[in-house]
Amino acid sequence: xIEFGHGTHVGLRRTRNEDTYYADAGLGLFxxxxxxxxxxxxxxxxxxxxxxxxxxxxxxxxxxxxxxGADERxxxxxxxxxxxxxxxxxxxxxxxxxxxxxxxxxxxxRIYLWQNGLRQISHDHSLVQELVAAGxxxxxxxxRHPQRNVITQALGITAVDQxxxxxxxxxxxxGMCFLLCSDGLTEEVSDAGxxxxxxxxxxxxxxxxxxxxLAALDAGGSDNxxxxxxxxx
Numbered sequence: 001x002i003e004f005g006h007g008t009h010v011g012l013r014r015t016r017n018e019d020t021y022y023a024d025a026g027l028g029l030f031x032x033x034x035x036x037x038x039x040x041x042x043x044x045x046x047x048x049x050x051x052x053x054x055x056x057x058x059x060x061x062x063x064x065x066x067x068x069g070a071d072e073r074x075x076x077x078x079x080x081x082x083x084x085x086x087x088x089x090x091x092x093x094x095x096x097x098x099x100x101x102x103x104x105x106x107x108x109x110r111i112y113l114w115q116n117g118l119r120q121i122s123h124d125h126s127l128v129q130e131l132v133a134a135g136x137x138x139x140x141x142x143x144r145h146p147q148r149n150v151i152t153q154a155l156g157i158t159a160v161d162q163x164x165x166x167x168x169x170x171x172x173x174x175g176m177c178f179l180l181c182s183d184g185l186t187e188e189v190s191d192a193g194x195x196x197x198x199x200x201x202x203x204x205x206x207x208x209x210x211x212x213x214l215a216a217l218d219a220g221g222s223d224n225x226x227x228x229x230x231x232x233x
Contacts, residue, residue, distance in 0.1 A: 018042030110186055
């Protein structure tokens with residue numbers, strides 16, 4: 001049995017919410033997408049990818065196949081657009097069945113697993129993360145780096161032959177809790193702050209989501225904020 005909560009907020013400094021999400025316990029599919037491109041292009045991109053992934057998973061495709069197929073649809077849509085503005089989106093997606101989980105991601109929207117502690121199971125496709133991996137930037141400095149929002153992979157923008165879809169899978173165990181979020185949460189709330197809320201089993205999943213959204217708003221709400229929490233009971 002999966003208990004989940006979900007929510008999104010435009011934040012305190014933006015006029016438009018380019019984030020979107022999908023949550024369907026019956027299908028076992030959860031995803032967050034953070035659109036980019038200016039005007040309404042970010043909204044269009046994230047919504048198109050959300051719908052495409054849900055459609056392809058429903059048709060029996062694996063999560064990675066669905067993300068790649070969504071990218072192809074987004075690329076085709078962008079080519080047919082009358083203006084040349086880029087239209088892209090991140091994605092962080094989770095697929096659950098009775099015995100296993102699978103995650104896939106592109107960009108810097110994140111997936112965390114809580115199991116006796118919180119750990120990030122996605123890896124940001126970002127310039128800062130590349131610098132950390134190369135040993136040229138201290139991880140402690142990454143959160144304050146002026147280029148921390150520069151991403152190196154995005155659906156609809158990265159060339160198809162250069163697109164890297166991150167993925168991981170594992171055995172689903174009772175008590176596991178998955179958090180999917182856009183960077184509007186992680187820019188404002190530390191991993192330790194997130195963990196303090198996610199670990200609270202006196203709160204329903206939806207209450208945890210509400211607390212996380214409020215924590216991001218209280219810390220400044222500089223971007224759109226989207227959160228999904230899914231618990232395996």
